[in-house]
Amino acid sequence: MALHKDVEAILNKQLIKEFDAEIVYLGMYVHFEKELFKGFAAWFLKQAGEERVHALKIVNYMLDRGGSPELPALTAPKVDYSAPLDAFRAALGHERTNTSGIYECLAKAQKANDPATVEFLQWFVKEQVEEEKWASEYAQMVERIKGSVGGMYQFDHRLEKAAKGE
Ligand SMILES: [Fe+2]
Numbered sequence: 217m218a219l220h221k222d223v224e225a226i227l228n229k230q231l232i233k234e235f236d237a238e239i240v241y242l243g244m245y246v247h248f249e250k251e252l253f254k255g256f257a258a259w260f261l262k263q264a265g266e267e268r269v270h271a272l273k274i275v276n277y278m279l280d281r282g283g284s285p286e287l288p289a290l291t292a293p294k295v296d297y298s299a300p301l302d303a304f305r306a307a308l309g310h311e312r313t314n315t316s317g318i319y320e321c322l323a324k325a326q327k328a329n330d331p332a333t334v335e336f337l338q339w340f341v342k343e344q345v346e347e348e349k350w351a352s353e354y355a356q357m358v359e360r361i362k363g364s365v366g367g368m369y370q371f372d373h374r375l376e377k378a379a380k381g382e
């Protein structure tokens with residue numbers, strides 16, 4: 217069955233959010249590399265890669281359904297943050313925005329009586345729980361250690377390992 221126009225439109229809206237998250241995380245990668253927080257940099261580079269995977273999942277799903285994915289123009293991301301906490305808080309904000317975007321997609325798919333898209337979106341629903349979990353925990357951690365250079369480097373080291381899946 218052809219993709220309902222409303223579902224196609226909302227998936228295209230979500231594509232913008234996923235690509236936007238990718239470029240924002242790349243901006244954080246550049247920022248933290250420059251600041252010599254190599255672990256934070258590695259973490260956000262990994263997350264940027266994941267956001268691209270999310271965006272491509274949607275592109276490919278739309279193609280599978282005979283839809284027309286619209287690739288958005290890039291918006292230059294911020295590459296300067298006054299403190300690590302600002303970047304981690306911004307990441308949490310992006311994840312929450314992406315979660316509500318997924319929920320909007322789900323609502324549209326249900327309204328359009330499109331069980332295939334409802335099923336497709338289940339992966340994203342679960343993924344966003346994980347995404348909000350790290351973003352929220354890391355923002356809390358950085359908040360706690362914000363006055364401590366030693367604490368910050370220790371956490372940086374932890375994220376370097378986490379980026380490698382250790
Ligand atoms: Fe995502």
Ligand SMILES: [Fe+2]
Nearest residue numbers: 237311314347
């Ligand atoms: Fe994400």
